[in-house]
Amino acid sequence: MKSYIYYLSALIVTLTIVSCENELPFSIKDNPPKLVMNALINTESQTNLLFLNVTGKEATTHIQNATIEVRVNGQLAESLRPLPPEQEGDPQCRFNITSKFTPGDVVRIDALTDDGKYHAWAEVTVPQRPAEIENIDTLTVPMLEYGHKMNYLRYRITLKDRPGETNYYRIVVDKQTTLWKYNYEEEGKGEYIFWTKHSYSFIGREDIVLTDGQPSTGEDEDNGIFDTARNIYGVFDDSRFKDTSYTMTVYNSTHIETAGEEGYFNAMDVIIRLRSITEVEYYYLKALNLVDSDIYDETIDEPIKYPGNVHGGTGIVGISTEVSATIPIILPKYHNRKR
Structure with a gap:
């Protein structure tokens, strides 16, 4: 049938x-x-x-x-x-x-x-662990986003490729905001509760490696000049810096995204994670970059076939190794951390 x-x-x-x-x-x-x-x-x-x-x-x-x-x-x-x-x-x-x-x-x-x-x-x-991140320089800079200038933190991350092999990587910008609130109980007893909120969004449009050789600016995006997929998942290979060091440039916002009902700000750290990933995970996440970008229209664009490595079924299993570096974010209005 x-x-x-x-x-x-x-x-x-x-x-x-x-x-x-x-x-x-x-x-x-x-x-x-x-x-x-x-x-x-x-x-x-x-x-x-x-x-x-x-x-x-x-x-x-x-x-x-x-x-x-x-x-x-x-x-x-x-x-x-x-x-x-x-x-x-x-x-x-x-x-x-x-x-x-x-x-x-x-x-x-x-x-x-x-x-x-x-x-x-x-x-x-399991892929080999990446070389340790050599250096991270940070600077607060104004950036044009949707016609408005906003302050972003710029990270210049110096990393080194593993020599003598083809490598696939992923950069993760993990902004961790620690929040707290007081949990009231009966008879006036209670306790402070702390938890961490994660945000992984970053801007990598100016970096030649993250954009596959097609860097752009905020004005380009607003004007629709470069209608290309965004590297949402931060994947890249070593073809542009093979067997040598490279300084990558990314940005993110350190704006405090919290209200009184959700909790009160306590501290913020940004953890830069550099992962060594498998080839199949690299191409899978590149496919997701295309699908999750605004430019993809399934009604008119060519079909996308996701890579996979599952036998007797379908799907993907990827394993990555990681090195990381932590950057404490000190905001002028919040000097007294409770942790």
């Missing part, structure tokens, strides 16, 4: 995007449902989640009962069952991978459903 299916993009799901005006013949017999396995693992992170779904005629659906097996260099490291739902009515199947990986490890992850119907797996060699 022949029917028709529309493939749409989904968060961290490796599917083919096609114009909504085009119909593709889809044979259910020749294209049975497949497991969708997705994880972007960082060796420095305490929380590495793997997501499981299954493809359907019109959309992905959730897996209810499955096991994840993690092997490192051929040895079983852990066997995992799904985490409890994050909230009521959320059936997303998630697994928390706790195994520790080191550069050069060969990691294989198998996903198996309890009914024996599905089995998908991916194998990844």
